[in-house]
Amino acid sequence: MAHPFEIELETTLPASPDQVWAAIATGPGIDSWFMGRNEVEPRAGGVVAMETGGHREEAVITAYEPGKRLATRSGTTDDGRFMAFEYLVEGRDQSSTVLRVVHSGMLGDDWQDEYDALRRGWPFHLHTLGEYLAHFPGRTGVPVFAAAPGPSAAAIRAAFVRGLSLPDPVVVGTPVHAEPAGLPPLDGEVVWSDDERIAIRTAGGLYSFHQGFTGLALMFHHLFGPDTDGAETAWQHWLTGLLA
Numbered sequence: 315m316a317h318p319f320e321i322e323l324e325t326t327l328p329a330s331p332d333q334v335w336a337a338i339a340t341g342p343g344i345d346s347w348f349m350g351r352n353e354v355e356p357r358a359g360g361v362v363a364m365e366t367g368g369h370r371e372e373a374v375i376t377a378y379e380p381g382k383r384l385a386t387r388s389g390t391t392d393d394g395r396f397m398a399f400e401y402l403v404e405g406r407d408q409s410s411t412v413l414r415v416v417h418s419g420m421l422g423d424d425w426q427d428e429y430d431a432l433r434r435g436w437p438f439h440l441h442t443l444g445e446y447l448a449h450f451p452g453r454t455g456v457p458v459f460a461a462a463p464g465p466s467a468a469a470i471r472a473a474f475v476r477g478l479s480l481p482d483p484v485v486v487g488t489p490v491h492a493e494p495a496g497l498p499p500l501d502g503e504v505v506w507s508d509d510e511r512i513a514i515r516t517a518g519g520l521y522s523f524h525q526g527f528t529g530l531a532l533m534f535h536h537l538f539g540p541d542t543d544g545a546e547t548a549w550q551h552w553l554t555g556l557l558a
Contacts, residue, residue, distance in 0.1 A: 316394030317425035320418040321433055325440045327413055329447040331405040334413055335381045337443060338401050346455035346536050347446040347520070348439060362386050366459055373397070388419070395420050415440070438511055438522075445505055445513075445520055446536065455520070455536035460550040462531050464557045467510075470525035474512055477556045478523070480504070490514050494552050498541075531557055 327334055337343040344352040350366035358378040364371050377385035377400070385400040402414040417436065421428045446455070464470035475482050478492040478500070484507040492500040502516030513522040518539035524532040533553060537545055 316420035316422060317429075318419070319421055319425065319429050319432075320416065321429075321436060322417075323415045323436050323440060325413050325415075325444065326406065327411050327444055327447050328409070329411055329451065330409055331381050331403050331411050333447060333451060334403050334411045335384075337447060338403075338413070339378075339380070339384045342454040345457045346450065346453070346538075347443045349457075349534050350459060351457055356380075367461055373399075390420075393422060395422050413440070413443075434508075434510065438506060438508075438513070441506055442513065442520060442522065442536075445515055449515060450520075450538050453538045455538050456542040456545065458533065458535035458537060458542075458546045458549050460533040460546065460553045462550075462553045462557050464525070464529055464531045466529060467525045470529075470531045470557065473531070473556050474523045474525065477552070478512070478514070480512070483507075484512055490516075495555065497548055497552055 337347060339354060339356065341352045341354050350364045353363040355361045355375070356378065358375055360375045360378070362373050362375060371388065373386040373388040375384070376387050377383050381403060383402055385398070387398040388396050390396045397419040400416040404412045406412055415436065417432065464473065475484060477494060478490065480490065481488060484504055486504050486507055488504040490500055490502050490504060494500065500514060500516055500521065502514050504512065505515045506513035511522060511524050513520065519535060519537040521535045522533065526532060531553060533549060535549065
């Protein structure tokens with residue numbers, strides 16, 4: 315049986331309404347802070363699509379008011395599931411913008427776990443959006459996704475801490491210098507740390523490392539440097555080796 319849900323969030327972002335709109339309502343903008351590779355057909359009735367790890371999801375734009383409001387809705391599955399998103403943009407003084415997000419729809423039989431995962435994930439994603447707008451304004455990120463199975467969430471977390479040369483516990487503001495095998499060095503700082511995620515910002519990218527409760531390790535990076543060819547393959551190789 316499908317269960318209705320709704321999550322509402324609000325954040326103040328260090329950017330103009332036009333900059334926020336570009337980040338939430340264009341494919342390259344979404345690529346720079348959210349998940350996967352994204353496409354947006356900019357009109358009411360247009361299609362938005364996200365591809366992550368070879369899996370593609372599509373939705374229809376139900377409201378399109380440039381600089382003000384974007385809403386989308388996925389199709390409804392046989393069991394009644396669907397997802398709807400609404401973004402409301404409001405400019406404020408001192409070049410800041412308030413973004414309100416409403417995520418609603420119907421979830422499946424495991425709705426409580428799904429809802430909890432969504433509720434925990436949104437603050438992290440909005441924080442990443444703020445990091446993007448504050449530190450990489452006007453630039454387009456190249457999304458990097460990698461996934462690999464691990465024995466447990468605790469083991470995945472420990473592997474990330476070890477592989478990134480981080481202290482334990484991982485504390486926001488901690489300087490980072492890591493030399494992942496087969497990859498350029500990471501020099502930056504921890505900008506997010508909780509029970510599920512670690513995020514690092516460097517001069518050239520936003521790097522996030524997730525340990526899922528299903529025993530799957532995930533990485534969603536956004537790279538802004540000039541040398542990004544082959545980055546996804548290299549990070550996948552690193553992650554697979556780390557958890558081998």
